[in-house]
Amino acid sequence: MSDRQQFEALYAEHASAVRAYAMRRGPVADADDVVAEVFLIAWRRLQDVPADARSWLLAVARRVQSNARRGSSRREVLRARLEHERPSAQGAAPPVDRSLLEALLGLRESDREALLLVAWEGLANREAAQVLGVSESTFGVRLHRAKRRLARALTDDQEHAPDVNTRLEVP
């Protein structure tokens, strides 16, 4: 199989997962740019992509998106403001479990990402550990603590129970 065929097979198998990851973590409008950049990096480093490629690709997506988030928050938001347009809504979203979302936002990024890799990306601990670049046992401890902190935050939030249920919107 040529490099190009190998690359096309990689894209066919994993592009959807990378796109979903990007859409879950940042603006939908930026997701395709993130996917393109992740796979261009994969093409350049094709020999480094492991057989179990999904975790490797998501780890790259995580760093790409971290960089892109800074750029987009500066350029795109400002540009949108300059053009007197409110940013567009990010597609249909499920009803919000507001207390859970608030508790999630209150966690440290590392705790939040550990939880979301399992809950949203559906990764096993071994795969999630690869995305974060830590050992499986370290990830297990991190996930356990993240669950505990989230549960504690939810308990604290009960005193501030939400009074409305609203759709997610772009600020």
Place this chain on the structure above:
Amino acid sequence: MSDTNLIERLRRINPVPDEPAPVPIAALLERLDDPQLPAAPERHRLPSIATRPWRRKLALGCTAAAAIVAALVVLLAAPGGGTPNVAAAMYQATTPGSGVLHMSRLSEKIVGDQTTTLHEQFWSEQSPRRVHIVMTNSEETIESALTTRPLKLLQWSQSNPDVIVQSIPTGVESTEQTPVDVLRELYRKGELTQVGKSTADGQPAWLLEVHPTQARPTLNGQPLPNPMVVVSASTFVPLEFTESSVTTEHGTPELLVLKEHFLAYEELPPNAQDEALLALAQHPGASVKSEG
């Protein structure tokens, strides 16, 4: 609540529950032979100033004190009168305290001979995170206020003055950043390089160049210049930020220059009067509409 229930509850708020179809690969295949393919993003080490607790403790709660600290950082970083570490001083001078941070920014978007301007005022508080923004362009004023506990976004616009829209910002990284937060992030990532002296409105200033880890966009085969930050030589707060990019809003690729002028940067004492600046103003007669 059991671990299983918690994960299941998280699954139910997944904003993209099913994997979307991938975009066709054709456009990507055309780019594979581009010599300027992006490099893998690096993991950044924090510059030393951000990792030394004794220096972090120097952060004080008002702009004047922060400027003094920033000057100390410059002196500490430049024993014997060498080149000062202006990026570190800028970071230190903009470390938020417990008060209400007020910023004012005038932005210009320049495409060809067309310039669009926008004036924004920001008031922000760190804990709980609250950001209040009033932005005015040539046509109207739009006001928004974000609070994170409870998570809520209120928006009001002059063109629709009878309604205040209440919603929840999307995504897990949705907290609104202020312009200075963005510049501080550049420092944390080690992307600021001091390149020399400058002036801004006749006042002495320092010039910092941004070296992004991502490849710069190109126009007509030439990479665009790196973004630049102008920092006050006396207070070390940012005065200007300039960034170039490529736009196709008129159908063909064109240079787009964003120039941000920071007109005010001050930290107000944490009292009830200044706290009120974080809230959306009471617009007479406007009803609150919850979207959803």
